[in-house]
Amino acid sequence: MKVRGRNIFLIPYMLWIIIFVISPILLVVYYSFLDLDGNFTLSNYQTFFTPVYLKMTLNSFWYAFLITAFSLLIAYPTAYLLTKTKYKQLWLLLIILPSWINLLLKAYAFLGIFGTYGFANAMLEVFGIGKKQILFTDFSFIFVSVYIFIPFMILPIFNAIDKLNPSLIDASRDLGSSAWMTFRRVVFPLTIDGVKSGCQVVFIPALSLFMLTRLIAGNRVITLGTAVEQHFLVTQNWGMGATIAVFLIIIMVLIMFLTGNRKRGVL
């Protein structure tokens, strides 16, 4: 009776999953086996293992790694300080707020800021350094990406640190640890799950970024995401685009699996 009742409530959820998750994945896989004329082929997969695409994969990984690493480097101390402030929920909200604004709007804003006549260059002039090419560099690409992803990194880390029992820190001090030792041996290990979740939600989308690569990096950075977009919208080679998408999905599943949270009881 109870079980049956619960099954009824599951139906909308199941329908959602089937229509919007499972069938698109099946479609992607199906398209990945078609050539330009719509015939069955394995050549897309062969193409993927050519140096051009492998290099692109490596590139994607490298940039996603950089974006994740810088996000983490900034987010961890920020989250830590946030938990120590008086109105922490309010501060958290303020930090999360920008993530509700459309990504394109933010990208265009940076076009203005980093442009030749933008605010950044104006500041460089003031300090006597002179105008620099900021837009369309690795720096601007990573800077803007980090800016966009950082709220997603802060949120899970903030939650993990906030959940930490403060008497564990007292205990560590009491047993002779310096502040750094306490961080290394108690605080960090107990918030690692938050760090993992944060890395997941940053690394995976960063792997398939494409709008920013064109707007901010001026197509100097070609990632797998860019390649998918190009194949679908420009070269119309849906088969190859789908194949790259298949690999992206496989990589995502692998990452989720590797960074999967082993639940630990926090006393």
Add this chain to the structure above:
Amino acid sequence: MSNQAIIRFEKVTKQYDEDPPVLNDVSFEMERGRFYTLLGPSGCGKTTILRLIAGLIEPTSGKIYIDGKLVNDVPANKRQVNTVFQDYALFPHLNVFENVAFGLRIKKLKKEEIKQKVREALRFVNLEGYENREIKEMSGGQRQRVAIARAIVNEPEVLLLDEPLSALDLKLRTEMQYELRELQQRLGITFVFVTHDQEEALAMSDEIFVLNNGVIQQRGTPTDIYDEPINRFVANFIGESNILKGRMIQDYLVEFAGKQFTCVDGGFNPNETVEIVIRPEDLEITPPEKGKIQVKVDSQLFRGVHYEICCYDQQGTEWIIHTTKKVNVGDDIGLYFEPEAIHVMRIGETEEEFDARLEAYHEQGVANEG
């Protein structure tokens, strides 16, 4: 100097923001190798004293000495003191062995030495063979032992215990009371034990500090405090009491409940208004004509070991009696008590004044006899 106080507080005050002080001008000394208990109701500042000793917080004013050295500026990790926290604060990401080894690893001892010390500490608390257990697999009582092992493995001079037994059930708690007392005697170090349970304090301590509102109300051995409470708060907090208004006619003669009684107290002004404490177990039930006071039984509760009987005398004053005799509700009974059972308290007397009066009065007594 080994008989020097191990812990000394000199006029220590702790205040948070604009709140009234949590501790107010507290001074005390603790000797080496004794079992001290801080006893008081929740919120009276017990944990605050422990945290001040451990160095986890700093006093607003006053001086704290450990082993004769001023430690106000010494951080927690540099003090020869370890704590068993109220919620145990065991590290959930480490197993039992690593929890106990935590302090030794910080000190960078050799692997073999760590292994040996941890094993020894676990044997001390009867947890041999539990090294590889996760903390969440341990019961409440076992966790508490791990917390103790984790503290004593560092061989501190002082062990601070913050209500370590409050989370345990009654039977285990009584068992652990014995074990802790024994542990203290085996280790020979100073224990500062915090509790809000007066029976626990009376059972375990060499010396008890009774606290209320951030002030030490009274300090002394369990029997001192039980037999000679200095004020209404202590009398009420340590066991049940009948507290009555009275008048000290002269030395050894006091008036209460409309009658005069001989007693053993002195050193008061003639006709001074005082408070009288009579413990419920010092009252003996007699036939009405044989009692010093006549009362009517109002209610009776069975408390397991004894009956708790509530009576009223002619003036309407309530009397609580603990006895193994059964009576009937509505009976008229008499109450008998020895002169020694009457404890006379001066109203609003501080601990120092109490001590001074007792001393002066004893000297006088000796002089009179001689």
